[in-house]
Amino acid sequence: xxxxxxxxxxxxQRFFPRYLRLGGMSGTLREAAHELRVAYDCxxxxxxxxxxxxxxxxxERTFASTPLKWNAVVARVQEMVRLGRPVLVGTxxxxxxxxxxxxxxxxxxxxxxxxxxxxxxxAARIARAxxxxxxxxATNMAGRGTDISLDDGVxxxxxxxxxACMRNRSRRIDRQLIGRCxxxxxxxxxxxxxxxxDALLVRRWPAGLRRAAAACARxxxxxxxxxxxxxxxxxxxxEWAERQQRRNLRLADRQVGDLYGFAGRTE
Numbered sequence: 661x662x663x664x665x666x667x668x669x670x671x672x673q674r675f676f677p678r679y680l681r682l683g684g685m686s687g688t689l690r691e692a693a694h695e696l697r698v699a700y701d702c703x704x705x706x707x708x709x710x711x712x713x714x715x716x717x718x719x720e721r722t723f724a725s726t727p728l729k730w731n732a733v734v735a736r737v738q739e740m741v742r743l744g745r746p747v748l749v750g751t752x753x754x755x756x757x758x759x760x761x762x763x764x765x766x767x768x769x770x771x772x773x774x775x776x777x778x779x780x781x782x783a784a785r786i787a788r789a790x791x792x793x794x795x796x797x798a799t800n801m802a803g804r805g806t807d808i809s810l811d812d813g814v815x816x817x818x819x820x821x822x823x824a825c826m827r828n829r830s831r832r833i834d835r836q837l838i839g840r841c842x843x844x845x846x847x848x849x850x851x852x853x854x855x856x857x858d859a860l861l862v863r864r865w866p867a868g869l870r871r872a873a874a875a876c877a878r879x880x881x882x883x884x885x886x887x888x889x890x891x892x893x894x895x896x897x898x899e900w901a902e903r904q905q906r907r908n909l910r911l912a913d914r915q916v917g918d919l920y921g922f923a924g925r926t927e
Contacts (some may be wrong), residue, residue, distance in 0.1 A: 673699050676700060747823065748798060749822075753799065754799060772797070
């Protein structure tokens with residue numbers, strides 16, 4: 661289509677309250693409950709699951725470097741493919757998805773990539789993601805809000821297995837990825853494979869601290885007692901910084917009437 665020109669801009673915090681009735685539904689609202697109350701005067705209520713949750717959490721493994729992490733991911737994918745289970749591997753960027761795709765290709769593992777470069781046939785790729793032995797490498801944004809339906813016989817094998825290759829800036833985004841498996845009462849499992857070179861740690865911790873943590877690694881794997889605090893504190897610091905940015909934006913919205921209006925509010 662022809663290029664477009666922005667005629668006006670408005671923040672979400674000013675746009676959504678214009679509706680007479682405001683509501684929504686999501687499986688990951690717990691972390692945002694306070695902001696929803698402050699920004700939109702909306703409370704959050706939990707709804708019981710219609711069927712028991714059959715998701716198995718296999719834990720988190722931390723490696724000293726990115727190559728070791730990719731080796732561990734490829735090994736786990738090979739294991740799941742041998743079992744006939746579909747695998748969804750989540751990455752935090754298009755570049756990371758391409759790096760992993762190259763490693764899977766080198767290992768002789770057939771797979772499909774779902775990122776911003778495959779938007780034309782995204783629906784078709786998602787439809788195949790639940791078939792027996794299919795491996796899908798996806799970014800966080802690709803295919804969000806869609807269910808991955810399991811093929812016949814896959815549930816008996818254990819369902820979809822999700823491998824998260826990072827911790828995101830927000831725990832809510834982490835849960836969105838892990839929640840791709842074991843939906844609607846289906847079986848499924850999830851795990852997280854990270855490393856000290858991940859962007860979250862690089863942004864928040866100095867290189868010297870990360871090198872000291874890497875020195876404690878055994879066979880390339882960093883002990884959980886060391887890795888978990890590093891990731892948890894970095895993640896919470898990122899969440900706090902983003903909350904502050906949104907808070908400042910709300911304050912600026914409240915002042916816009918006085919700043920730009922001749923008298924009273926601008927709207």
